[in-house]
Amino acid sequence: MVKGSRGMNPITFVLAGILCIGFFIFFFSSSDASSPATDRQKSGTAASVLSPPSLPFRKAKSNEPQAAPPVVHYYMNNVTNSRTPVENSETVLILTPLARFYQEYWDNLLKLSYPHDLISLGFIIPKTKEGNLAYTALQTQVTKTQSGPKSKRFASVTILRQDTENPLQSQLESERHKMENQKARRAAMAKARNSLLFTTLGPTTSWVLWMDADIIETQPTLIQDLAAYDVPIIAPNCFQRYYNEEEKRNDIREYDYNNWIDSPTAKELAAKMGKDDILLEGYAEMPTYRSLMAKMYDKSGDPGAKVKLDGVGGATLLVKAEVHRDGAMFPPFAFYHLIETEGFAKMANRLNWESFGLPNYLVYHYNE
Amino acid sequence: MHRHAYSNGQAAYPSLGGNGTFSIEPHKFQPRSQPALRRRRQLIQRLLLVCSVFFTALFFFFPDLRPNLGSGPLSYLTASEDSQLETVRYYDLNNVQGTARGWEREERILLCAPLRDAALHLPMFFSHLKNLTYPHNLIDLAFLVGDSKDDTITLLTKNLNDLQADPTPKQRFGEISIMEKNFGQKVNQDVESRHGFAAQAGRRKSMAQARNWLLSAALRPTHSWVYWRDVDVETAPFTILEDLMRHNKDVIVPNVWRPLPDWLGGEQPYDLNSWQESETALALADTLDEDAVIVEGYAEYATWRPHLAYLRDPYGDPDMEMEIDGVGGVSILAKAKVFRSGVHFPAFSFEKHAETEGFGKMAKRMKFSVVGLPHYTIWHLYEPSVDDIRHMEEMDKERKAKEAEEAAKKERMDKIKDQFDVSKSTDWEKEKAEVQDLVQKAKNEAKKEKDEQKQKADETKEEAEKVAEKKEEEVKAAPVVQKKDENVHEARGEDEKSKPQPVQPQNEAA
Numbered sequence: 001m002v003k004g005s006r007g008m009n010p011i012t013f014v015l016a017g018i019l020c021i022g023f024f025i026f027f028f029s030s031s032d033a034s035s036p037a038t039d040r041q042k043s044g045t046a047a048s049v050l051s052p053p054s055l056p057f058r059k060a061k062s063n064e065p066q067a068a069p070p071v072v073h074y075y076m077n078n079v080t081n082s083r084t085p086v087e088n089s090e091t092v093l094i095l096t097p098l099a100r101f102y103q104e105y106w107d108n109l110l111k112l113s114y115p116h117d118l119i120s121l122g123f124i125i126p127k128t129k130e131g132n133l134a135y136t137a138l139q140t141q142v143t144k145t146q147s148g149p150k151s152k153r154f155a156s157v158t159i160l161r162q163d164t165e166n167p168l169q170s171q172l173e174s175e176r177h178k179m180e181n182q183k184a185r186r187a188a189m190a191k192a193r194n195s196l197l198f199t200t201l202g203p204t205t206s207w208v209l210w211m212d213a214d215i216i217e218t219q220p221t222l223i224q225d226l227a228a229y230d231v232p233i234i235a236p237n238c239f240q241r242y243y244n245e246e247e248k249r250n251d252i253r254e255y256d257y258n259n260w261i262d263s264p265t266a267k268e269l270a271a272k273m274g275k276d277d278i279l280l281e282g283y284a285e286m287p288t289y290r291s292l293m294a295k296m297y298d299k300s301g302d303p304g305a306k307v308k309l310d311g312v313g314g315a316t317l318l319v320k321a322e323v324h325r326d327g328a329m330f331p332p333f334a335f336y337h338l339i340e341t342e343g344f345a346k347m348a349n350r351l352n353w354e355s356f357g358l359p360n361y362l363v364y365h366y367n368e
Numbered sequence: 369m370h371r372h373a374y375s376n377g378q379a380a381y382p383s384l385g386g387n388g389t390f391s392i393e394p395h396k397f398q399p400r401s402q403p404a405l406r407r408r409r410q411l412i413q414r415l416l417l418v419c420s421v422f423f424t425a426l427f428f429f430f431p432d433l434r435p436n437l438g439s440g441p442l443s444y445l446t447a448s449e450d451s452q453l454e455t456v457r458y459y460d461l462n463n464v465q466g467t468a469r470g471w472e473r474e475e476r477i478l479l480c481a482p483l484r485d486a487a488l489h490l491p492m493f494f495s496h497l498k499n500l501t502y503p504h505n506l507i508d509l510a511f512l513v514g515d516s517k518d519d520t521i522t523l524l525t526k527n528l529n530d531l532q533a534d535p536t537p538k539q540r541f542g543e544i545s546i547m548e549k550n551f552g553q554k555v556n557q558d559v560e561s562r563h564g565f566a567a568q569a570g571r572r573k574s575m576a577q578a579r580n581w582l583l584s585a586a587l588r589p590t591h592s593w594v595y596w597r598d599v600d601v602e603t604a605p606f607t608i609l610e611d612l613m614r615h616n617k618d619v620i621v622p623n624v625w626r627p628l629p630d631w632l633g634g635e636q637p638y639d640l641n642s643w644q645e646s647e648t649a650l651a652l653a654d655t656l657d658e659d660a661v662i663v664e665g666y667a668e669y670a671t672w673r674p675h676l677a678y679l680r681d682p683y684g685d686p687d688m689e690m691e692i693d694g695v696g697g698v699s700i701l702a703k704a705k706v707f708r709s710g711v712h713f714p715a716f717s718f719e720k721h722a723e724t725e726g727f728g729k730m731a732k733r734m735k736f737s738v739v740g741l742p743h744y745t746i747w748h749l750y751e752p753s754v755d756d757i758r759h760m761e762e763m764d765k766e767r768k769a770k771e772a773e774e775a776a777k778k779e780r781m782d783k784i785k786d787q788f789d790v791s792k793s794t795d796w797e798k799e800k801a802e803v804q805d806l807v808q809k810a811k812n813e814a815k816k817e818k819d820e821q822k823q824k825a826d827e828t829k830e831e832a833e834k835v836a837e838k839k840e841e842e843v844k845a846a847p848v849v850q851k852k853d854e855n856v857h858e859a860r861g862e863d864e865k866s867k868p869q870p871v872q873p874q875n876e877a878a
Contacts, residue, residue: 050543
């Protein structure tokens, strides 16, 4: 008797093991199909690697023969962009041209309260030494986040590398802002933005949020707050925190001067210019007397105040996807003597889309 | 002497004493383990069993708690399909700049086709697709279907599904997307309203919008080339993608003509939107207001631009290139980097142009090369315009009238013939028989009176000449002829053989 049970033991265990594995597979495969939670997820999932980058895709099993990619319908009539984007499950594409990686930027991104499974990220990084560093840092953070807790994971992340045509030797602030460097720099920047935009904008995207890599502090509800205005293009006021030496305290000052309302002086200047010349803002050599949104900040004013703008900056900018789809892009050439984001506002305007700014709603730029 | 070497019945081993090295003690009992250990082991087994049951149940009811086992064979046991999901993608755009021999470098092409009420042309379009020689798996197809009132969508879907279900894997294409988007256009798509001058600016702007929506939704970081193709191209080389790609230009278009019915000259330049800029046109552009759009091929704007279409020589070198500024949209091959850097189809007046012409202008503005091939021709479908249809109706009417007239004439002739035949079959035959008898008799007589006959023949000859003159006059008075004919035949019957002269003169002779 004892001898018999001893002989059977390994066989029973093997059988039990096989049975167990069978149960596991059975349970898990069936639960995938039945649970309603995964159904919702499925709608935002692509079946093959050939799919919009704004959608995550199912990995192909390596041992299966490659099936023909399916015919996919996108009902773009149903893509909405409303005042209440969360309730309508509207997807947001956050685009960032990245030259330097700041940990604060990523932390701030993770703090956004908009459902992360509705957010796709897109980055474009130049192929320079600095870019390589930024790439490595970003990759580490992305991997960490995307394998971390589910609620923090983003729907998808696309990282592009590209040679810039006019790579400036230095990303130093002083070098970057020299006037003669501006046109070439901003043309290259515009091309980078366009490359990023047109390759990542999927057929399901409702909103595009442009956010520069050096924006390190925003409201967690940034997207909801900006979308609530329900306007085609909207820019908050971009400020910078610094230590005020005179008053010996932490203070804030205006940073981005590209949000402005046009002036007659600027129009006259433009009229006298050659076809390829551009107007720039924030340079003493070229006084335009435009009304700058940066100067409109009023601490005690209505936080929800909204002004109509003629030029916008790209520091933080929420755009309805249809504005970009109609063709509004960042001109890398002088478009009405404007370039990049300012030219974008003008081009959108030619397509009958208006731009607005929020003078009293602040986001903060990194202080170098 | 008998030696019992192995007398004890043992095997033939030398017995070297009772408990030597080779002795075996089969009857010795050894306990396997301690009872206490055995009991504990059972306990452990039971615990494990309970645990596994518990976790199975737990994971079954709460799938979110399942551990992540990474990707690998173990991933079968993981949570939902989550770890099967790829959420991060890396691309290097330097690899997709587009080269002259894309098919060797496996460069992907995005084929874009905006569609509206195009069900009629789809079968033709798909036959073109199947025939393309560029590796199909490298071609991604993207369609934008908008404001269609016919069954374009269903037909398109069916055709595409068939395409992907093709038994030969080489026939299958890459990513296929159909975007449905209605822009609420009021513009009619029939040829006349499509090409009328007044409708052009608005129509071009909305076409541009559709193209931009399609491109921005379908362009991926993997694309090296973008090919725009109208569905109503009737004839194009199968190798068109390679042919255009070989030139390694940023934007390139072939010449587009269309076949015509013979009465319109057999063929005609079709796409007049590929042109080189002219001084006249630039001067004209300066006089127009900001939102005006110059459209080519209309008398309203005389631009005097050299058009690609008019420069075609059927025997010219198909590889010849020509720098152009405006491009037509029937068949454009462009490097994807052109679109990535922001060039698009302006849905507003860009340097006084919109859609594909504006696209050409903008590409030029961004210093991309834009060329056309004057002697490499593809053929657009001929759809008759309203004028043509009217003309064709007129021609049809004319033709019918002519046919009717001919039919009437024929009927009349038949009637006449019938009357004639009737006489032939009855009276005529009888008479003929009689005549032949007479002739026979006459012959007999003739043999006797040869001399007389000779004289008579001379006389008739003279008379015949006179009659021929007379006859010429009578031909002019046509209506009389028919009656005369009857007389002719009857008369001929009377003296057929005796007077071997032309028929009508005989009549007079009689």
